[in-house]
Amino acid sequence: MDKLFGTLRFTPLGRRTRPTALQAAAEYSGRWGWTLAVGSPTARAGTACDCGLPHCAAPNLHRLVGPVVAPGATAAELAARCPADTPLLLPTGHQFDVLDVPAQPGLQALVRLERMGTQVGPVLASPAGRLLLFVAPGTAERLPDLLYRMGWDDASLDLTCHGLGSYLAAPPTPLGPLGPMRWLRRPTADGAPPEARLLLGTLAYACHRTRDRQTEFAG
Secondary structure: OOOOOOOOOOOOOOOOOOOOHHHHHHHHHHHOOOOEEEOOOOOOOOOOOOOOOOOOOOOOOOOOOOOOEOOOOOHHHHHHHOOOOOOEEEEOOOOOEEEEEEHHHHHHHHHHHHHOOOOOOOEEEEOOOEEEEEEOOOHHHHHHHHHHHOOOOOOOOOOEEEOOOOEEEOOOOEOHHHOEOEEEEOOOOOOOOOOOHHHHHHHHHHHHHHHHHHHHHHO
């Protein structure tokens, strides 16, 4: 990564047992107050999604979504609805939306944002090569206007947002043979996810630089 963005260092996680879907569901629902949903355990995870979205965050896992689990569900409710072999989904557009960018510019932007002291919410790393940054709900609807105000409305950026009506595969849910979703920045008790405007400028610039470099290399 260049001098502007710096280098992101990863801390080894050590030998820890991977949480089960039930353990993860209890944390998301009880500790963080998030809405949950479960998908079909027989879905063709990791393949192109039937929904047609180019960067679906739960490819083919949301085709047969079961009953939504409200925040603060009891242990019995979670056990009944979130068995170990069931894909665990987070419906976006409720407690948060999710900005979705390629991993390389996403990591570069994350380094830059943290160096500037910008509050960054939870961040997921997808085995499909995407980075997913949690932001305030309602961002998906306002994204075109936000990019327009920042001067990125006419740029062909690989940057999208998952909002109301979309789903996110939650760790430790695997995307088929690609591997599991994992936390790059776990949720904390600091409060609500940040407003997208605090992150978008840096993310858009990183995506723009990466696209230009790929174009130069291809040429």
